[in-house]
Amino acid sequence: MGKNVAFFGLAAAVLFWLFLWPPAAIFDRHHIDGPGVETLALTCTGCHGPGGVSPGPIPSLAGRPFDELAADLYAFRDGPHPWTIMKRFMVAFSDEDIIALATYFAAQPSHPGP
Numbered sequence: 001m002g003k004n005v006a007f008f009g010l011a012a013a014v015l016f017w018l019f020l021w022p023p024a025a026i027f028d029r030h031h032i033d034g035p036g037v038e039t040l041a042l043t044c045t046g047c048h049g050p051g052g053v054s055p056g057p058i059p060s061l062a063g064r065p066f067d068e069l070a071a072d073l074y075a076f077r078d079g080p081h082p083w084t085i086m087k088r089f090m091v092a093f094s095d096e097d098i099i100a101l102a103t104y105f106a107a108q109p110s111h112p113g114p
Contacts, residue, residue: 037100043089044101052105063110069102 044061048054052061061069077090077098
């Protein structure tokens with residue numbers, strides 16, 4: 001019985017961390033310029049590719065217009081989009097984080113370097 005309780009407690013902690021913990025909460029909000037924004041961007045690049053250039057069917061972020069990126073990120077955070085994984089990521093980001101991410105990805109080349 002004790003092993004089952006320990007297992008379910010551990011499983012609950014892992015599920016909380018994976019699905020409910022705000023992913024951006026672990027980042028240093030005081031340094032979103034320079035290396036800090038690159039740290040924030042790591043949240044995106046796992047799916048959207050290194051530097052925001054997607055190698056597959058997920059849309060690339062790199063080189064997209066700032067206004068478009070910012071509008072999409074705000075809509076994911078504040079709107080009733082059905083893309084629940086994006087909502088889960090974006091809920092933890094502040095307005096300043098969204099502006100920093102949109103600025104960062106708009107400035108990235110839309111294709112991989114040589």
